[in-house]
Amino acid sequence: MAATLQTIADELGVSRSTVSNAYSRPDQLSPELRARILEAAERLGYPGPNPTARSLRRGKVNAIGVLLTDDLSMAFTDPYAVAYLRGLAEAASARETSLLLLNLPEDEEAVRRVVSNAAVDAFCLYCVPDWHGALELIRSRGVPIVIGEDPAAFGPEAGYVGIDERAAARRLGEHIARLGHRDIAVVAHWIVHGGVTGPVDADPDALRYYVTGERVRGFRDAFAAAGLPWERVLLINAARNGREEGAAAAAHALDRLDRATAILTTSDVLALGVLDALRVRGLRPGRDVSVTGFDDIPEAEPAGLTTIRQPSVERGRLAGEILLDPPEDPRRRRLTLPVSLVVRATTGPKPLKEKP
Amino acid sequence: MAATLQTIADELGVSRSTVSNAYSRPDQLSPELRARILEAAERLGYPGPNPTARSLRRGKVNAIGVLLTDDLSMAFTDPYAVAYLRGLAEAASARETSLLLLNLPEDEEAVRRVVSNAAVDAFCLYCVPDWHGALELIRSRGVPIVIGEDPAAFGPEAGYVGIDERAAARRLGEHIARLGHRDIAVVAHWIVHGGVTGPVDADPDALRYYVTGERVRGFRDAFAAAGLPWERVLLINAARNGREEGAAAAAHALDRLDRATAILTTSDVLALGVLDALRVRGLRPGRDVSVTGFDDIPEAEPAGLTTIRQPSVERGRLAGEILLDPPEDPRRRRLTLPVSLVVRATTGPKPLKEKP
DNA sequence: TCGGCGTACTGTATCGATACAGAAGGGTTC
DNA sequence: GAACCCTTCTGTATCGATACAGTACGCCGA
Numbered sequence: 001m002a003a004t005l006q007t008i009a010d011e012l013g014v015s016r017s018t019v020s021n022a023y024s025r026p027d028q029l030s031p032e033l034r035a036r037i038l039e040a041a042e043r044l045g046y047p048g049p050n051p052t053a054r055s056l057r058r059g060k061v062n063a064i065g066v067l068l069t070d071d072l073s074m075a076f077t078d079p080y081a082v083a084y085l086r087g088l089a090e091a092a093s094a095r096e097t098s099l100l101l102l103n104l105p106e107d108e109e110a111v112r113r114v115v116s117n118a119a120v121d122a123f124c125l126y127c128v129p130d131w132h133g134a135l136e137l138i139r140s141r142g143v144p145i146v147i148g149e150d151p152a153a154f155g156p157e158a159g160y161v162g163i164d165e166r167a168a169a170r171r172l173g174e175h176i177a178r179l180g181h182r183d184i185a186v187v188a189h190w191i192v193h194g195g196v197t198g199p200v201d202a203d204p205d206a207l208r209y210y211v212t213g214e215r216v217r218g219f220r221d222a223f224a225a226a227g228l229p230w231e232r233v234l235l236i237n238a239a240r241n242g243r244e245e246g247a248a249a250a251a252h253a254l255d256r257l258d259r260a261t262a263i264l265t266t267s268d269v270l271a272l273g274v275l276d277a278l279r280v281r282g283l284r285p286g287r288d289v290s291v292t293g294f295d296d297i298p299e300a301e302p303a304g305l306t307t308i309r310q311p312s313v314e315r316g317r318l319a320g321e322i323l324l325d326p327p328e329d330p331r332r333r334r335l336t337l338p339v340s341l342v343v344r345a346t347t348g349p350k351p352l353k354e355k356p
Numbered sequence: 357m358a359a360t361l362q363t364i365a366d367e368l369g370v371s372r373s374t375v376s377n378a379y380s381r382p383d384q385l386s387p388e389l390r391a392r393i394l395e396a397a398e399r400l401g402y403p404g405p406n407p408t409a410r411s412l413r414r415g416k417v418n419a420i421g422v423l424l425t426d427d428l429s430m431a432f433t434d435p436y437a438v439a440y441l442r443g444l445a446e447a448a449s450a451r452e453t454s455l456l457l458l459n460l461p462e463d464e465e466a467v468r469r470v471v472s473n474a475a476v477d478a479f480c481l482y483c484v485p486d487w488h489g490a491l492e493l494i495r496s497r498g499v500p501i502v503i504g505e506d507p508a509a510f511g512p513e514a515g516y517v518g519i520d521e522r523a524a525a526r527r528l529g530e531h532i533a534r535l536g537h538r539d540i541a542v543v544a545h546w547i548v549h550g551g552v553t554g555p556v557d558a559d560p561d562a563l564r565y566y567v568t569g570e571r572v573r574g575f576r577d578a579f580a581a582a583g584l585p586w587e588r589v590l591l592i593n594a595a596r597n598g599r600e601e602g603a604a605a606a607a608h609a610l611d612r613l614d615r616a617t618a619i620l621t622t623s624d625v626l627a628l629g630v631l632d633a634l635r636v637r638g639l640r641p642g643r644d645v646s647v648t649g650f651d652d653i654p655e656a657e658p659a660g661l662t663t664i665r666q667p668s669v670e671r672g673r674l675a676g677e678i679l680l681d682p683p684e685d686p687r688r689r690r691l692t693l694p695v696s697l698v699v700r701a702t703t704g705p706k707p708l709k710e711k712p
Numbered sequence: 713t714c715g716g717c718g719t720a721c722t723g724t725a726t727c728g729a730t731a732c733a734g735a736a737g738g739g740t741t742c
Numbered sequence: 743g744a745a746c747c748c749t750t751c752t753g754t755a756t757c758g759a760t761a762c763a764g765t766a767c768g769c770c771g772a
Binding site for chain 3: 362370377381406407412413
Binding site: 004005017022025050051052055056057144 | 761
């Protein structure tokens with residue numbers, strides 16, 4: 001049987017409390033006794049206080065739960081998500097807290113078990129589709145929550161660190177409209193839950209995934225203000241937020257007679273895929289076709305991508321801080337961070353000559 | 357005060373055990389009573405059995421610890437690492453187990469606290485430098501371990517899933533030697549702990565980071581067999597395993613009169629950086645300079661990179677399976693997986709004409 | 713000589729659950 | 743109608759630690 005505090009205590013004829021203090025509160029006992037205790041522990045193969053028992057007694061586990069949907073790869077492959085996670089990990093690490101990655105299974109009952117078995121002090125939600133059943137489970141856990149997307153997904157008791165997605169997208173749309181483009185395609189991911197990559201006919205007001213919904217609505221706002229009816233816009237669903245999907249989606253906008261002269265996307269990753277598609281077809285970004293992204297990931301600059309710069313690492317870091325050191329003032333637990341429009345080479349005026 | 361099992365039990369006048377069974381063993385009580393219990397729980401705001409208490413009693417927490425060094429970004433940015441982590445997460449998820457990411461702080465004492473506070477059933481080690489002090493702490497935790505690199509880092513009680521790094525590297529070296537190259541540079545990461553990117557004079561037998569050491573020794577084996585003394589090889593340290601470092605390291609091999617005609621690297625990420633450096637200088641990969649990588653990450657194929665293909669996802673998945681479903685047969689807990697040499701366009705015969 | 717105080721250690725209650733042996737009651741079998 | 747079984751629920755011991763109040767003792771100053 002594995003050694004416990006009591007084993008050591010019995011061995012030395014001291015009380016269990018004293019052995020506990022040797023580990024957790026060294027100032028509470030004489031250095032000599034502490035040394036004897038640690039020596040005995042070493043000798044008896046005692047691995048130190050059991051973390052679970054300690055957590056139970058202290059009521060704190062030093063861990064933050066992070067939900068990942070089945071498509072785990074995305075959370076690690078999308079540079080925006082990686083940056084966010086890095087910021088979160090930094091904030092956690094500074095407070096000696098770890099991240100518990102909950103990779104949610106398909107089976108609903110299994111999801112329930114995983115979420116309710118997770119020993120965490122708080123949850124941080126990002127990149128989780130709003131429709132996912134785990135959200136309700138998390139709410140019922142009754143632990144602090146910070147969300148990174150839809151500010152209305154939980155009540156005001158939940159923290160929130162986000163950006164004004166719609167206004168940001170609108171700035172991209174205005175930029176494109178101002179350049180004179182009228183034949184526009186929008187490539188957006190997760191328009192349809194479980195759908196395939198390809199054109200869809202969807203009402204922007206009915207999109208369920210918050211981030212995509214807001215960004216698409218922002219585009220529409222800009223076009224409407226420029227006198228461009230939404231019906232003229234070709235909306236294309238990307239099944240995943242991936243570069244390949246971006247390229248595949250772009251094909252639907254490029255391989256037709258009334259080729260779009262501008263393609264707006266809901267993420268830089270998709271936009272890079274669109275650029276790939278242009279390259280394959282010998283089209284020049286910013287001359288033949290304008291392309292915009294969203295996020296300003298590191299790869300965006302070398303690609304010359306026009307995009308919205310948002311503070312990805314900062315979002316994660318602030319989320320962690322709100323969870324671990326909650327500000328007194330409730331207003332400081334719900335933050336909307338500023339973004340900026342970064343105009344680079346992939347956008348330019350609508351080309352003069354008609355398509356060949 | 358928060359509700360517990362006892363709260364519900366008192367409310368309904370049943371025993372605590374029965375309430376527990378309502379959650380954990382529904383077959384142990386009548387459906388009617390169970391419904392009443394769940395209703396009362398809902399009404400009293402009981403969030404379900406406390407995961408920490410449950411873990412203490414059950415002696416299992418359903419979590420695997422994963423160590424990440426301060427350079428957390430690498431673990432997420434290096435596609436090999438991402439693939440490994442994905443495999444691990446898949447295996448864990450299939451068993452309703454989560455991953456606890458331990459982002460180790462700089463401070464040694466804090467590392468101790470983080471590691472010994474981590475509530476996990478097992479540890480999986482990958483991409484952790486052999487010299488890191490946390491290794492000893494983990495060993496003393498006495499939980500199952502699987503390592504992904506140096507099979508000798510722990511005793512035979514630890515599981516191991518790896519490849520024959522040295523033999524794999526040797527195949528790359530032989531490929532390059534067979535093509536006639538004599539002016540060779542090797543770009544390797546973490547040759548020097550905390551060092552800068554640039555040429556180093558290091559004895560391959562003395563390299564501390566296992567993966568780099570084995571791969572460099574494999575290169576040397578091949579060169580030696582081809583009658584190429586190690587002294588002729590330019591060894592360049594990359595401070596991190598990153599694309600930028602690959603490019604910076606390559607500069608040291610390219611911007612000199614006796615330019616290398618072949619650059620071998622210890623990872624695809626570094627090799628992609630080397631290719632960047634070639635491009636900037638107008639040099640043709642496989643014609644003017646041959647380049648090899650290691651890992652065969654997804655980006656390697658479009659780049660035409662000659663490399664070693666290794667089963668990254670599989671390594672992670674098997675590691676997870678060994679931890680969670682340990683095979684009876686000890687030999688099946690220590691696996692060396694096969695790799696293959698993938699020859700693509702970035703390697704070719706040594707150019708005939710001398711450097712311009 | 714005694715109150716007061718600091719240091720070093722002890723003892724008990726507690727954190728919130730699960731395991732397991734057992735009891736009550738009803739039904740079946742021969 | 744005794745023996746047995748099944749279902750449904752109970753009660754106690756236990757998982758391994760920490761919190762906190764309490765005790766013992768030495769030392770100091772008045």
